[in-house]
Amino acid sequence: MSDAILKDAKSRMHKSIESLQRDLAAIRTGHANASLLDRVTVDYYGAPTPVNQLATISVPEARMLTVTPYDKSSVDDVLKAIQQADLGINPTSDGTMIRITVPQLTEERRKEFVKDARREGEDAKVSVRNIRREANDKLKKSEKDGDISEDELRNYTDEVQKITDDSIRKIDTLCDEKEKDILEV
Template sequence: MFKDVENRMDKSIAALKSELATIRTGRANAALLDHVRVSYYGSEVPISQVGNISIPEPRMLMITPWEKTIMADLEKAILKSDLGLTPTSDGEVVRIVLPELTEDRRKDLVKQVKASGEKAKVSVRNIRRDANDGVKKQVKDEGLPEDESKRLQDRIQKITDQFITEVDKVIEHKESEILTV
């Protein structure tokens, strides 16, 4: 039972980290383009499936498509995304220069990070609630002793506290990344 709770909470942390990877900091990161989709032979696919993404400089992303015919679609997809980035193409590669973040933009990104952290905490707490409900069901249906139920719920709470602390660490790390000029 505890393994299941820990696995589900681990997945919440992984989802948070994945979501935070798409939030832009002052440095280039290939994960920034993870949610951008390109029209490729009639279907929408992630950019990573149509070309190679590299980081030649700290504030530049470079995409080398496997087929030159997709260049226009690649640029359109990046322009349409919510990233606010402008790609440039030389016929061979697409370059994206990340502009320096303004102070206001950094504050907005920190708010976005905190909101993502709160969603992760809610997810972890929902998992705790489900586990506690399972323990209460065992008390009712299987005659689990009350002191055993209390012990199990205390253990579930300790696991929850551990994962909430982990969420806080992840959020704190991302905030420091964003605020570092």
């Protein structure tokens, strides 16, 4: 029972970290990156569909993305979805392919992106701490019900804290790497 609580907490914390990685990938750095378009969805035949499922996204140059839809009739829909995504980029189309030039970031804009990255990291930490609290509550309930002893409770809560500390360390590392990437000129 208690091992299942630990396994569940560890799994949920790992999912929080994966979510943070996806969120950080969507923050611009001044370099072209295909993950910039991960959150963009296109209304394709009535269903919201991610761009990366409708098109090939490639990075031919350091500051340029090309998006080539598989269905040539959807070029305008993809173009409109990218424009409406408010990514701070201006896509252009030649009828078959969409070119996106990623503009050089100003110092002020870089600092805003660093703040966004830190905010995402803090949200992930809050999520991890909530998972820790829930796991500890379940463990205390198990102890109250007589499923585990007081010593086992202490050992399990220590283990939950170790998992939490590792997750927080990973989050800090991811945020530090992203900050370095953003501030790099």
